[in-house]
Amino acid sequence: MSNIQKIGNPARQSNNLLFKRRSILKTLSLAALLPVGLGAYPSGIVIAADGVPLPENVMTPDAALKRLLDGNKRYVSGKISVRDFNVNRAILAKGQNPYACILSCADSRVAPELCFDESRGDLFVTRLAGNYASLDILASLEYGTAVLKAPLIMVLGHTDCGAIKAGMKADKENVDFPGHIQTITSELKSAVKEGVKLPGNATDNVAKENVRLNVAKLKESTPILRQLVADKKLMVVGGLYHLDTGKVELLT
Helix, strand or coil: CCHHHHHCCHHHHHHHHHHHHCCCCCCCCHHHHCCCCHHHCCHHHCCCCCCCCCHHHCCCHHHHHHHHHHHHHHHHHCCCCCCCCCCCHHHHCCCCCCCEEEEECCCCCCCHHHHCCCCCCCEEEEECCCCCCCHHHHHHHHHHHHHCCCCEEEEEEECCCHHHHHHHHHHHHCCCCCCCHHHHHHHCHHHHHHHCCCCCCHHHHHHHHHHHHHHHHHHCCCCHHHHHHHCCCCEEEEEEECCCCCCEEECC
16 A cells, blocks of 8 residues: 555544644754754754655654564565555655664665665665764754654664674774775774674674664764653664574664
8 A cells, every 4th residue: 555545544543633733844954953952942943844745654662663673574574565656756755754764784785665664755764884873874863853753763783794894804903994994994993892702793793782882872962862862752773684584683
């Protein structure tokens, strides 16, 4: 069933009512957020929008996490949803209303919309090698949660990660990588130090530790994310995507 069909479904009217009560931005630049003080958040930074699509995406953090994991189960089993991308193109042109933010590795084998069996407009995805919260990524996630109102952030690492391997090599052999690649390995250093101490697959252990460290970092990021977490409007969790099975292992 398409997203447009879902909007007209009577079974979703309670979500629609909740959607109408929420003020969601149609268009707002990140620069508009900068002068707003924490005391004015959130009402001081939002503008009511008409016609923003996908009201069924308005949900609690727990419901958002369940939807993500249920989608991954469908993906693993091969029972993914059939979608006609032409159907909802017009309504998505009016705006976006993602129910979850994903901080994913840039690895081409990891595709969040696919592994969670979601469509356009459902996930607000940020990606970079090593899936760590740089300042640019943090700003994007603040936009996704404070402006677009997504109630969930998942930091998504994966097995056999090349960025993690590079970080381990840099630490063990004192290797300096060319260009800006060294920036990635430097960011992963803390995860490497802790992860290599654990028994089992060292690369995957470091990947898991990197996810946990960045989950903790996002939860404590001021002023926006930490306040949302404290108000129970936002949940931050970690996951590890297994390349061999497609399963996302929940870490936190």
